[in-house]
Amino acid sequence: MDWNGPDDPDNPRNFSLARRFMGIASVTLLAFVSAFAGAIYAPAQTAVMRVMNCSSEVAMLPLALYNLGLAFGPIVGAPLSETYGRKAVYLATTPIFMLFMIGGAVSKTISALTLCRFFAAVFGSSNISNASATILDYTHDSERGTVLAIYYAAPTVAATLAPLVGGLVMIQTGEWSWTQWAPVILAAAFYSPLIFTRETYKAVILRRRAMPLGAADVNQTIIGARFRNLFIILIQRPIHMLLTEPIVTFVSLYNGFLFGLLYAFVISVPWVFEKYYGFDKTAQALSYLGVTVGNMVAIIPHALIDRYFFLPRLQSWKQVHEPSLKMPPESRLVSALGGSLLLPPSLLILSWTANFQVHWMVPIVFQGFSVFSCLLVYSGTNLYMMDTYGPLYGASASGAMMFSRYILSCAFPMFTLQMFEELGEGWATTLLAALTLLMAPIPWVFWIYGSQIRKASKYETTL
Structure with a gap:
């Protein structure tokens, strides 16, 4: 199965400029929030040490293990993308990310805070791992370099901007928990425009298009083959x-x-x-x-x-x-x-x-x-x-x-x-x-x- 020629309207590269811009901006900003949520904790470490009565090394774990959780992005995002499409992954995993961040904000112990942030990162990581693939779906070779350069800057800008914001939040409120609420607020704001975007993953678009044509058996065969290959693609x-x-x-x-x-x-x-x-x-x-x-x-x-x-x-x-x-x-x-x-x-x-x-x-x-x-x-x-x-x-x-x-x-x-x-x-x-x-x-x-x-x-x- 392939596109119906270079002008196929379902091909994301043929979407209107406004639609492509909104799609790229939405996924880039969600990737930004996933990275932002990690580093914003850094200025809160001293307050967490005091409130939760732990050492500096232990108080650093919510930051370190958040980064570890981000390493699981391809493992979480890829299987879901293969079956349901990229948009479905964003729509499903981002609310779970937000719930775990809320859990971190209301945590009373360092172990609860660390675990909540770790699982928030696991689910938020798919925003980072899927975003570059989504941008590839939207862009032609001639425009890809500049767009990807902006996207690649997003996690690094987030990692350096977040401590600045977190430090100012700590000065204004004195409450470490607000460093966890801030990413939730941003994620909710950036999540909303994504609802109005369209699916971009070629394999999923073509499968959905084939189903009304009596290709359901082909669809199931493709899904089975893709799941058999996931271990190879993701791990091996x-x-x-x-x-x-x-x-x-x-x-x-x-x-x-x-x-x-x-x-x-x-x-x-x-x-x-x-x-x-x-x-x-x-x-x-x-x-x-x-x-x-x-x-x-x-x-x-x-x-x-x-x-x-x-x-x-x-x-x-x-x-x-x-x-x-x-x-x-x-x-x-x-x-x-x-x-x-x-x-x-x-x-x-x-x-x-x-x-x-x-x-x-x-x-x-x-x-x-x-x-x-x-x-x-x-x-x-x-x-x-x-x-x-x-x-x-x-x-x-x-x-x-x-x-x-x-x-x-x-x-x-x-x-x-x-x-x-x-x-x-x-x-x-x-x-x-x-x-x-x-x-x-x-x-x-x-x-x-x-x-x-x-x-x-x-x-x-x-x-």
Whole structure:
């Protein structure tokens, strides 16, 4: 089964611009809320320690295990999407996410709070894992780069904006529970427009269209085959690709570390500015502005690269090659090349300007440069990996990357504060800079040797 030609009205890429915009905005904002709900807890940790009478390590668990829960997105979202479609997954899992967040807000013990946030993340994670696939459903090759760059920024902007909002909420209310109510309010607001969108998943649309034509038996056969393949798609293949495919291995390692680095900022920023600059609670919350602005500004070079570098190359390629022959994906790496070079020195300058108490504006600016660089690498390498493996294996590659990303962002909060307290800002951030320097050659190796690496792949790739 396939579309009835390139102008099929059921094809999401042929929807009106307004309908496509509403659909993309809805899923992007829901992904934003799922990430926002994790990091907004960070400023509430001290209050939770006091109210629930627990240690700082235990009080950090609701943040760490929320990130662990996000790693299960493909496992929750994919089986439901295969059967019921992407829209049904959003409509079903988002209210459950909200209920568990409400449970967290009214929790009286640290164990109840931790469990509620973990399960909220499990159900909220499908918003993140399904959103990129939904955007692919809506967009043509020529517009995908810019749209995905904005989407990729959403979880990272959320992770840096959330502590700022959470800190201000704590200052105004003094109640840690409001850091849990805020995501519920946002999710309810962003959930409503989604109700009016249409299904975008091609397989489900075609199955539904075939049923009135007497294809119910085919429908059941397809569903059975898809369920038999779910274990391969969700578990076996991502693990195999993570262990045997150099592109998946190193993109997952690099991006997982960068996401962990982002959460190191979430934990360390208020500590650094209180210890070295004597900031009060309000100023500590506002010190997240550097990383938040850095995330947002990173969208601009992506749009420029897409408009003035990638699209001209794509058009030239189509003029001289068969339409079925895909352009080599290395052009997607341009932003990652720049980000990989900018990140280590940005972290190094940040570390020692704060350590020697240079004017507070300098480390805030270089925090922004650091996160700006992270997003350039993250988006560029993700687009490269997705273009390399295409629709057939891209979901498994993305699942492997997403799992490593959230496993590392679960681990980083558990040791970041202790590392900064023991080593100080200078050496702790220098250590992180050294690790990013070790990883900096990764996109350059793919840029130079990508063709040979792809030819050696055990999976179908863009050659």
